[in-house]
Amino acid sequence: METDPLVRDYLGRLEAAAWMLPGDRRRELGEEVHEHIDAALAAAGRQDEVAVRNVLERLGRPEEIIAAEVGPGGPPNPTQAPDPADPARRSMGGVEIIALLLLTIGAIFLPLIGPLIGLVFVWSSSYWTRNQKLVATVIVAVLLLITIAGLAVGSGSAAQPQTTRSM
Amino acid sequence: MVPSETRNTLTELRRGVLEFCVLATVRAEESYAFEMVRVLSAAGELVTSEGTIYPLLSRLRRDDLVTTTWRESDAGPPRRYYRITDAGRRALATFGDDWARFRDAVDDLLDGKTPGGTGDGD
Numbered sequence: 129m130e131t132d133p134l135v136r137d138y139l140g141r142l143e144a145a146a147w148m149l150p151g152d153r154r155r156e157l158g159e160e161v162h163e164h165i166d167a168a169l170a171a172a173g174r175q176d177e178v179a180v181r182n183v184l185e186r187l188g189r190p191e192e193i194i195a196a197e198v199g200p201g202g203p204p205n206p207t208q209a210p211d212p213a214d215p216a217r218r219s220m221g222g223v224e225i226i227a228l229l230l231l232t233i234g235a236i237f238l239p240l241i242g243p244l245i246g247l248v249f250v251w252s253s254s255y256w257t258r259n260q261k262l263v264a265t266v267i268v269a270v271l272l273l274i275t276i277a278g279l280a281v282g283s284g285s286a287a288q289p290q291t292t293r294s295m
Numbered sequence: 296m297v298p299s300e301t302r303n304t305l306t307e308l309r310r311g312v313l314e315f316c317v318l319a320t321v322r323a324e325e326s327y328a329f330e331m332v333r334v335l336s337a338a339g340e341l342v343t344s345e346g347t348i349y350p351l352l353s354r355l356r357r358d359d360l361v362t363t364t365w366r367e368s369d370a371g372p373p374r375r376y377y378r379i380t381d382a383g384r385r386a387l388a389t390f391g392d393d394w395a396r397f398r399d400a401v402d403d404l405l406d407g408k409t410p411g412g413t414g415d416g417d
Contacts, residue, residue, distance in 0.1 A: 164332075171329075188347060189344070191348040196346075260384065
């Protein structure tokens with residue numbers, strides 16, 4: 129169906145008024161309203177300017193629709209889809225404290241093994257996000273490699289860095 | 296001429312009850328937004344700006360008071376059908392009780408009846 133200029137203008141105003149909504153919801157709302165207009169025009173059985181104006185008037189001003197979406201007092205938090213990577217905000221428990229101890233002073237009392245066990249605890253906890261866990265893992269891995277390299281050098285063995293050749 | 300204050304009062308009243316009226320339109324069977332708007336408009340006084348039903352439906356969906364399914368329609372694009380959930384039924388039942396007490400209290404006062412006992416503390 130060819131979009132009436134009045135309808136296009138209306139939808140443009142709606143989109144402009146919806147700037148603060150998350151992109152997904154802004155698109156969805158625009159589609160819903162567009163379909164509503166199409167359905168209303170189909171029900172009216174005519175597409176002329178009078179029919180279009182009536183349909184748009186019954187819809188209400190775009191700003192009103194967005195105000196209903198946003199609610200009094202600004203954009204509501206629930207508008208944003210819950211972030212699956214963001215675990216429920218709670219305080220640290222035993223697992224998290226053990227993980228932190230193993231990762232820090234664990235490296236002194238249980239060299240090499242301590243931080244590795246700490247990582248197991250880190251990954252079993254839902255306190256940190258996946259990215260935070262990855263960062264912790266990379267740090268421990270790098271420190272372990274440095275330690276092992278240092279031990280190799282210290283023990284006097286030929287610690288030639290293993291270079292990988294491109295060909 | 297309708298004083299503007301009366302209009303504002305109606306707007307305020309609508310704001311509080313509309314979501315339950317929307318829930319009531321799908322209590323018996325599932326429906327789609329355009330049809331729900333038609334029912335609400337036919338009831339009178341409930342909807343002034345039809346477009347505001349979409350934010351409301353989105354909120355009901357987010358609060359798990361309704362679930363949605365896309366269905367083919369006889370004519371036109373597929374439609375999103377709304378169905379009430381158990382939580383939606385509970386919310387509607389609670390509102391029904393609250394509304395009855397609220398309505399009776401207001402009616403009594405407006406009719407000039409003196410309340411028999413304490414208004415809300417039974």
